Amino acid sequence: MNWFRIILSFGIGFLSFSSLGQEILIPLTSYSKDKALFATNEKKVVGMGFFPISYTEAHLQFPQKDTAKTRNIFYRKLFKEHFVHQAGKKFLLAIDPLLDMQFGKEMLQRTYPYTYQNTKGAQALGEIGGIFSFYTAFYENQARFVDYQSDYFISRGEYYTQNGNYIQDNATIPNGGRTKPFKIGGFDYASAVSYVRIKPIKQLAIQFGNMPRFFGWGYRSMLLSDNSYNYTNLAIDIEIIPGLTYTLMRGKQLNLIRKSATNMVESPYERKGIGVHYLSYKPIPSLVIGLFESTIYLRDTPSGTQRVNPLFYNPIIGINTITKGGESKDMKNMIGLNIAWQIHSQHMIYAQAASDQFKHFQYGFQFGYRAGNIFNVQNLFFQLEGNIASSDLYRANDIRMNYTHFNLPLAHTLGNGFKEVLVRASYLWKGLYVEGSVVYYHADQLMNNKVKLFIPSATDPNILHPNRVLNGTLEIGYEFNPATHLRVFVMANYYQRMSSLGNNINYGLVSIGLRSTLRNNYFDF
Numbered sequence: 001m002n003w004f005r006i007i008l009s010f011g012i013g014f015l016s017f018s019s020l021g022q023e024i025l026i027p028l029t030s031y032s033k034d035k036a037l038f039a040t041n042e043k044k045v046v047g048m049g050f051f052p053i054s055y056t057e058a059h060l061q062f063p064q065k066d067t068a069k070t071r072n073i074f075y076r077k078l079f080k081e082h083f084v085h086q087a088g089k090k091f092l093l094a095i096d097p098l099l100d101m102q103f104g105k106e107m108l109q110r111t112y113p114y115t116y117q118n119t120k121g122a123q124a125l126g127e128i129g130g131i132f133s134f135y136t137a138f139y140e141n142q143a144r145f146v147d148y149q150s151d152y153f154i155s156r157g158e159y160y161t162q163n164g165n166y167i168q169d170n171a172t173i174p175n176g177g178r179t180k181p182f183k184i185g186g187f188d189y190a191s192a193v194s195y196v197r198i199k200p201i202k203q204l205a206i207q208f209g210n211m212p213r214f215f216g217w218g219y220r221s222m223l224l225s226d227n228s229y230n231y232t233n234l235a236i237d238i239e240i241i242p243g244l245t246y247t248l249m250r251g252k253q254l255n256l257i258r259k260s261a262t263n264m265v266e267s268p269y270e271r272k273g274i275g276v277h278y279l280s281y282k283p284i285p286s287l288v289i290g291l292f293e294s295t296i297y298l299r300d301t302p303s304g305t306q307r308v309n310p311l312f313y314n315p316i317i318g319i320n321t322i323t324k325g326g327e328s329k330d331m332k333n334m335i336g337l338n339i340a341w342q343i344h345s346q347h348m349i350y351a352q353a354a355s356d357q358f359k360h361f362q363y364g365f366q367f368g369y370r371a372g373n374i375f376n377v378q379n380l381f382f383q384l385e386g387n388i389a390s391s392d393l394y395r396a397n398d399i400r401m402n403y404t405h406f407n408l409p410l411a412h413t414l415g416n417g418f419k420e421v422l423v424r425a426s427y428l429w430k431g432l433y434v435e436g437s438v439v440y441y442h443a444d445q446l447m448n449n450k451v452k453l454f455i456p457s458a459t460d461p462n463i464l465h466p467n468r469v470l471n472g473t474l475e476i477g478y479e480f481n482p483a484t485h486l487r488v489f490v491m492a493n494y495y496q497r498m499s500s501l502g503n504n505i506n507y508g509l510v511s512i513g514l515r516s517t518l519r520n521n522y523f524d525f
Contacts, residue, residue, distance in 0.1 A: 022055030022062045023133045023199050024092075024125055027485070027518045028212070028226055030219055031426060031435075034381040036060060037217065038372025043345050048245045048280040049290040049338045050237075051214040054133075054199075062092075063483035082483045093126040096484050098137065098518065104491075104511030106146050112185055115509065118142045123518070135209075136194035137518070141176060144186040146507050148495055149523055153179070153187065156407040158256035160267065161302075172256060172407050174227050174522045193230050193519075203239040213249065215278065215292060216338055217350040218385050219424060220412050222364040223292050223336045224276065227413045227522050229406040233274075247278040248315055253296075253405040260302045270400060273297040273308070274410075277317035280338070290338035292354075295320045296401045298330045306330065326356050332401040334394075336364075347371050354411075356393060356403070364389040364411075379428040384421075391417035391444055413522045417444030422524075431479045433487070439471040439524045468498040471524045485517040 026032045028051060036058035037046050047053045055062045065087060066080040077083055082094035100119035106112065123137035145153070153171035158178060160167055171179045171187055182188035195209025212226040213235065233251030240246055251274045258267040275297065280290035297312050299305065309330050311320050321333045336354040343349060352366040368385035393416050394403035409415040420441035427434055477489030495507040 022060075023130060023197065024062060024127055025052040025054055025133075025135065025195070025197070026058050026060060028052040028214060029485075029517060029520055030424070031485075031517065032058075033217075034370075034372060034383075034426065035379075037348065037370060038346065038381070041345050041373065042285075043342050044285040045282065045288045045340045045342045045348070047217075047288075048247075048282065049215060049217065049288055049340065050247055050278060050280075079480055080483070081481075085483075090129050091127065093124070094483075095122070095124045096516070097122055098139065098484070098516040099486070100139075100141075100513070100515045102511050102513030102515070104509050107508040107510060108506050109147065111147050112144060115144050115146060115511065116142075116186075117513065121516075131200055132196070132198055134194075134196045136192070138190070138192045139176075140190050142182050142186060142188050143173075144182075144184075145523075146493075146495070146509050148497065148505075148507055150185065150187075152525060156256075158258065158269070158407065160258040161260040166257070172229070174408055174413060175229065175519060176521075177229050178256065178406065191230065205237040207235045207237075209233070213276075215276075215290075215336075216352055216366070217340045217348070217370070218352070218366055218368045218387075219383060219422060220366065220385065220387050220420075222352045222354045222366045222387060222389065222411050223334075223338060224294060225411055225413075226520055228404070228408040228410050231274075231405055243282040245280045245282075246317075247276065247280070249276040249278075250274070250312070251276075255400055255404070256407045257302075257400070259300065270302070271299040271305075272401065273299055273312060274405075275312060275314075275320070277315070278338075279317050286342040288338075288340045291317060292336035292338055293317050293321060294334050294336075294403075296332045296396070296403060298398065298401050300400075327396055327398075327401070329398070330401075332356065332396045332398075332403075334403065346373055346376075354393065360392070362390045362392045364393045377427075379426075381424075381426050383424040385423075387412060387418070387420040387422075389414070389416055389418055413525050414441065414443065418442065428479065433475075433477055433479060435473075435475045437473050437524065440469070442468050469525070470494075470496040470498075473524065486514070487517055488512075488514050 026036060039059040047057060063081060065085045066076040082096050084095035086093045098121035100117050102117035104115040119139055119141045121137060121139035125135040127133040153173050156172040157168045157170045173179060173189060177189050177191045179187040179189040193211045195207055195211050197207045199205045210230045210232050212230055214226050215221055215223040231251050231253045233249055235249040238246045253272050253274055255270045257270045259270060275295040277293045278290055280288055282288045297309055314320060321335055324331060324333060326333055334354060334356040336352060338352050340348060340350040348370050350368045354364040356362055366387045371382040374380045374382060395416060396402050403410045418441050422439040424437045472494045475489050475491040477487045480486045491511045493509040498504045
């Protein structure tokens with residue numbers, strides 16, 4: 001009993017000296033990253049190279065409850081705070097409905113009478129004692145897209161066997177998940193994201209949930225991004241010494257390929273695992289250098305299951321690659337470099353390098369520049385980025401170990417074989433905002449398996465991939481609520497595809513909508 005009292009007293013005392021921190025993670029969106037990277041207005045790199053990060057690490061203030069007595073509850077809930085916001089000295093709880101309602105018209109091809117997005121969802125998030133935090137959200141979606149987007153989603157659909165051949169069905173949407181048909185040309189799909197996070201001391205954070213991680217300071221990532229779909233993972237971040245941080249992550253992923261032999265009513269998908277090691281060093285506040293290693297582990301064959309390679313449990317960076325090289329019969333390794341340099345309080349440059357085959361060199365590179373609060377104008381952001389990947393970078397000899405999850409690339413949305421340049425800019429003033437982006441890329445001509453990253457029997461090697469694509473978007477709107485980033489907007493999108501055969505095609509989409517902007521949608525491919 002005495003020991004119990006001592007432990008209990010210690011725990012109560014620990015909590016009493018722990019103020020309610022900001023350990024909830026910021027939304028994993030490009031705009032939130034813009035805000036975080038230039039929040040301090042100092043010559044200092046924010047973060048160690050993996051996102052999302054907490055409000056504390058981002059130097060951002062978690063949206064507070066509006067205590068002004070002159071404002072009625074309807075005004076506060078619509079314009080100022082979370083729908084439910086309960087906070088005490090040692091706890092916080094927030095709950096919100098989430099919306100993404102869009103209606104659009106394609107002005108050039110006029111394939112469909114209109115496009116739409118009908119998303120309804122909810123989120124709940126909270127924190128206890130500055131030590132434990134959690135987040136959960138669910139989205140139910142029905143949508144119809146322009147042709148070039150629908151074609152991409154359908155080309156990532158699931159596979160099943162029929163008479164010994166693989167047949168492709170349905171579609172998969174980046175960050176949205178597997179779909180079912182909905183009315184004429186539409187998709188019905190649902191997605192969920194969640195995590196629990198424990199930070200018992202400043203130097204240690206343990207996180208478990210169903211959510212992606214993004215490595216890098218760019219708009220894209222050549223290492224690991226949120227382009228694909230949420231997956232169950234456990235991540236541990238340890239600050240070994242000041243400036244030296246180690247990240248260990250293990251996750252469960254799926255190929256949307258149904259097993260050919262099963263006793264179940266519905267054949268399950270083939271499983272695989274992912275392991276990530278990331279060692280980052282900040283020698284000075286303005287510079288971060290990170291060494292990245294990821295490993296795809298094959299768990300299932302078309303007709304059965306195999307044991308996990310013991311190296312799955314190895315926690316030390318580099319061991320998998322040194323012992324197995326780029327690929328073995330049940331695992332595939334990729335290594336990378338991640339760098340950011342804050343050259344000025346308002347300007348930073350960043351870069352990435354990746355490779356997965358060392359005998360026949362395959363490569364991916366990223367170079368970028370970001371600027372924030374330009375000319376001392378608050379919330380004015382600019383970004384210029386270039387990306388390149390060789391035709392075999394994310395491909396394995398055993399296609400089931402390709403660098404994919406849910407049949408979508410785990411890193412860059414284009415997969416293999418491309419050169420890309422993109423420009424982004426945004427400005428927010430008293431709720432009014434404007435955002436614009438232009439993406440231009442040149443891709444390998446043939447949509448072969450090296451580019452598409454999927455099984456050979458389901459791919460026609462004569463299908464032409466667009467050689468050059470120009471994709472521009474302009475969005476103007478008003479942010480009603482900074483707590484949920486609820487925005488009303490008008491958006492225009494122009495897409496031009498140019499191929500070597502001269503069968504060019506143009507799309508022009510104009511949309512209006514109301515959206516809770518809490519996640520990235522990578523439709524600019």
